[in-house]
Amino acid sequence: MYLIVGLGNPGSEYKNSRHNLGFRVVDELCQRLHISSLKSKCSSFMAESRIDERKVILAQPQTFMNNSGPAVKGLLEWFKILPSHLILIYDDVDLEVGQIRLREKGGAGGHHGVESVISSIGTTEFARVRIGIGRENLTDDVTDYVLQNIPPAEKEKLDEAMIEAANAVETIVKNGLSVAMNRFNRVDE
16 A cells, blocks of 8 residues: 655645645545545545555645654554655755655655655655746745746746656556656766
């Protein structure tokens, strides 16, 4: 069983922000799996389904980005899922707009939502699907940048990246993380 968590912020004012790409990938997966509604559990909106006969829990923590960890920990404990079967999906300013990268472990890279998850579950050993939002004209404070709505010039690239990220999650579940990393961590030519 896998716990697939998209990070984001609850509320309509954040729906189209760069910081909500994780939520939007979970929405894409729900659409593919014909899930029409999510239920509330462990401070998250979640649903149970199957990808290639493997049980998956899809979740969007409703605790705001920087406090996502307790919700993720609650879901892992409730469903008795090991952190090694967690797939965390989130935006990353250190990748170019629309680029996706998969990782099997590592630090938070300054992402406060990931810091919260690591702090709450006590390990860095979980899969990550990172979606690049770039850092053009970015100062030290990224807050305003990540909370801005996606500008029209980036929309097409990010829409494609969300589809690709959902494909990557399905590949992780079906074929394992190494196969997915080989397939999706390619260098753009």
